[in-house]
Amino acid sequence: MENLSLFIMAGYGTDDNYEDPGFATPVAGGRGMYKLWSGNWAVWGGGTYTINEKTSFNTQISYDEGENLGIAANIAYDIVPGLTITAEVDYLHAGDFDEPDFSNWTGADDEDSLGGMLRFQRSF
Known part of the structure; x- marks a missing residue:
């Protein structure tokens, strides 16, 4: 199908150093600048x-070892050449939300969160 493009990718990164209080200050909760996901994969x-x-x-859908699930869906419409409006809805399930060492970089304050945005983009 020429109208469809798909992608899939995976990442692996040890979280041992990010859990060690002697290595990372403050303790990063298993996440870091180059490994933003929870767990090893x-x-x-x-x-x-x-x-x-x-x-x-x-x-787009993402899932990690910490049972975090993220789903985003949007519709983009080119109003005129160079002007696009995009409506998006996003869902986040924070898998380790009730754990004492839960680390949340999204600012979500509930185990399941729903959000959205409306973007106007002008390209020159």
Whole structure:
């Protein structure tokens, strides 16, 4: 299908140093600048379907060893050449939310969170 593009990727990174109080101050909760996911592994996937010349649908899903699940979906519409409006909805399930060492870089204050945005983008 020429209107569909997909991707999948995975990452692995040890969290041993990020859990060691002697190595990381403050203790990073298993995450770091180059390994933002919880646990040792994570997987991401998604795709874009071009509906017509001006409209496309995009979705992305991520999951990691800490049972964190993120889903994003959006519709982008080119109003005129160089001006795009994108409506997006996002879902986050924080898998380790009730654990005492839970580390949350998203600012979410609930185990399940829903959000969205409306973006106007001008390209020159």
